[in-house]
Amino acid sequence: MSGARARGLSPGLSPRWRHPLVWLALAALLSQGLALSLGSVAIGPDELVRVLTGGGEALHRTLVLELRLPRALAAFGTGALLAMAGALMQILLRNPLADPYVLGLSGGASVAALAAMLAGLGAALVGGAAFAGALASTLIVFGLAHGGGSWTPTRLLLTGVVMASGWGALISFLLAVSPVERLPGMLYWLMGDLAYAGSPWPVLVMAAAALAVVLPLGRTLNVLARGGLQAAALGVAVRPLEWALYLLASLVTAVAVTTAGSVGFVGLMVPHMLRLRLGNDQRRILPASLLAGGALLTLADTLARTLIAPQQLPVGVITALIGVPTFLFLLQRSRR
Amino acid sequence: MGPKELGLEARGLVIDVPGRPDGRALDLAIEPGQRWGVLGPNGAGKTTLLHTLAGLRPPRAGQVRLDGRGLAHWRRRALARRLGVVFQERHDDFPATVRETALIGRHPFLSPWRQEGPEDHARAAAALERLELSHLAERELSTLSGGERQRVSLATVLTQAPDVWLADEPTNHLDLHHQVAAMALLAEQADRGHGVMMCLHDLNLAARWCSHLLLLYPDGEACWGEAQAMLTVEALERLYRQKLLCVEVDGAPVFVPTR
Numbered sequence: 001m002s003g004a005r006a007r008g009l010s011p012g013l014s015p016r017w018r019h020p021l022v023w024l025a026l027a028a029l030l031s032q033g034l035a036l037s038l039g040s041v042a043i044g045p046d047e048l049v050r051v052l053t054g055g056g057e058a059l060h061r062t063l064v065l066e067l068r069l070p071r072a073l074a075a076f077g078t079g080a081l082l083a084m085a086g087a088l089m090q091i092l093l094r095n096p097l098a099d100p101y102v103l104g105l106s107g108g109a110s111v112a113a114l115a116a117m118l119a120g121l122g123a124a125l126v127g128g129a130a131f132a133g134a135l136a137s138t139l140i141v142f143g144l145a146h147g148g149g150s151w152t153p154t155r156l157l158l159t160g161v162v163m164a165s166g167w168g169a170l171i172s173f174l175l176a177v178s179p180v181e182r183l184p185g186m187l188y189w190l191m192g193d194l195a196y197a198g199s200p201w202p203v204l205v206m207a208a209a210a211l212a213v214v215l216p217l218g219r220t221l222n223v224l225a226r227g228g229l230q231a232a233a234l235g236v237a238v239r240p241l242e243w244a245l246y247l248l249a250s251l252v253t254a255v256a257v258t259t260a261g262s263v264g265f266v267g268l269m270v271p272h273m274l275r276l277r278l279g280n281d282q283r284r285i286l287p288a289s290l291l292a293g294g295a296l297l298t299l300a301d302t303l304a305r306t307l308i309a310p311q312q313l314p315v316g317v318i319t320a321l322i323g324v325p326t327f328l329f330l331l332q333r334s335r336r
Numbered sequence: 337m338g339p340k341e342l343g344l345e346a347r348g349l350v351i352d353v354p355g356r357p358d359g360r361a362l363d364l365a366i367e368p369g370q371r372w373g374v375l376g377p378n379g380a381g382k383t384t385l386l387h388t389l390a391g392l393r394p395p396r397a398g399q400v401r402l403d404g405r406g407l408a409h410w411r412r413r414a415l416a417r418r419l420g421v422v423f424q425e426r427h428d429d430f431p432a433t434v435r436e437t438a439l440i441g442r443h444p445f446l447s448p449w450r451q452e453g454p455e456d457h458a459r460a461a462a463a464l465e466r467l468e469l470s471h472l473a474e475r476e477l478s479t480l481s482g483g484e485r486q487r488v489s490l491a492t493v494l495t496q497a498p499d500v501w502l503a504d505e506p507t508n509h510l511d512l513h514h515q516v517a518a519m520a521l522l523a524e525q526a527d528r529g530h531g532v533m534m535c536l537h538d539l540n541l542a543a544r545w546c547s548h549l550l551l552l553y554p555d556g557e558a559c560w561g562e563a564q565a566m567l568t569v570e571a572l573e574r575l576y577r578q579k580l581l582c583v584e585v586d587g588a589p590v591f592v593p594t595r
Contacts, residue, residue, distance in 0.1 A: 226437075230423060233390060276431075
């Protein structure tokens with residue numbers, strides 16, 4: 001099977017190398033088109049083009065430009081960030097099963113956000129609390145795992161997993177003591193919801209910035225994936241790189257969680273799925289994760305707000321419903 | 337790249353094995369053209385020594401110097417252009433092909449934005465050819481046997497083409513033919529003016545292929561010197577706490593454990 005798989009072995013940016021990224025970019029565009037077209041009022045492709053180029057009916061203009069476009073872009077940016085955070089965490093921990101949720105980052109964000117909601121704070125402050133919670137969780141996990149000096153990926157992973165279950169207990173506690181009327185909002189936030197995403201710029205700018213930071217590190221990350229000692233023997237300054245990765249992944253997660261609540265599964269599934277198809281060259285996996293994660297969350301969010309319209313589903317439910325069977329299917333096929 | 341004058345040198349070096357007395361500090365140099373073998377029982381610190389010599393872990397005392405300059409003063413990348421390590425343990429958690437794995441040996445030579453060019457690919461291909469792996473180039477590491485994986489590790493360092501080779505049990509998992517081929521590869525590297533140090537479990541490979549030997553005892557004691565002087569039955573029996581018979585075959589001593 002390996003021979004059939006297109007890999008970035010030919011030197012330079014050959015068409016063979018670009019191929020999967022071109023397809024993923026098309027998928028991302030298509031998902032944006034769908035997100036803009038579908039909804040309470042369906043808008044055809046030609047009208048959509050007219051609206052986007054400055055024409056079209058006034059109602060359609062309002063619907064597309066003011067309601068659907070910001071949300072679709074926010075969904076794309078959030079998905080892109082989550083998938084990239086997952087890809088980075090997996091390299092950092094040399095474990096294909098790591099992601100921001102497994103490591104307790106989103107747990108910390110959730111606890112802080114729920115506490116803010118319980119205190120009756122506004123949306124902006126809830127976002128800020130989520131951000132602070134994610135970063136605090138990062139520092140706690142990294143600090144504790146660093147502890148006795150024998151810092152290893154396994155130890156970091158274990159610390160993260162234990163912290164995550166601790167946060168889980170706190171979340172249950174907060175839900176238990178919350179007044180009933182606040183519960184729906186909190187639950188939606190816990191399952192991820194893009195309805196209150198607001199401006200898409202934070203996630204889009206963060207995604208672009210993160211990609212700009214990690215792309216030049218691509219080959220270095222490939223070497224790091226072979227283990228810390230091997231990477232050091234090949235000239236990688238391992239410890240500073242690991243710190244940078246962890247902080248970047250945390251920042252990326254924090255921005256995503258602040259925008260959309262805690263959407264699970266994207267960070268774990270997208271990079272892993274791509275790796276099954278594309279191998280593990282980070283120079284391809286990272287941009288591919290960005291595109292695929294963005295496209296997946298845009299599609300999921302479109303389904304979330306149209307499936308049982310006028311009611312909306314939490315987007316996290318849809319990502320899991322699409323993701324789990326796809327993931328299992330790919331995993332099964334890759335076993336051949 | 338021609339031979340360097342000084343090579344890798346240990347000065348008053350005590351490796352840091354937790355809970356062990358310092359023993360005897362090491363003062364030795366792996367000069368260009370020399371083939372050093374490190375012998376010792378399990379847990380004697382062979383791997384720790386190799387990692388310390390590669391600058392991957394700090395010594396308890398003393399210094400490791402390359403070209404007369406302490407390793408701490410080298411930038412990791414500059415060091416990786418001169419020193420290659422064949423590891424005993426490997427982490428193949430992520431999918432990768434044989435060719436990609438050989439190609440990472442070029443990492444220290446490439447700037448961040450540079451893709452691997454035709455020359456890098458040619459070097460990797462030559463290394464794979466040298467280790468009889470060309471037919472496996474597109475295979476996934478996870479589908480290889482232990483011996484094949486071991487040869488890929490050697491191919492990676494051959495692609496890296498360092499001046500000093502530090503090989504941790506380079507013949508691990510290899511069949512007889514490939515054991516000899518691996519030793520011949522390391523000997524050839526030494527003949528080209530590179531320094532070679534390898535940890536070995538096989539006394540007879542050491543007797544046949546090494547120019548110098550370092551015997552590491554579990555209590556931190558050590559002795560080293562030219563191979564012929566070190567290969568005495570008494571020293572080796574004390575090293576392994578095992579009775580040995582020595583016979584001469586084909587011009588080299590062969591050691592056989594007695595019952």
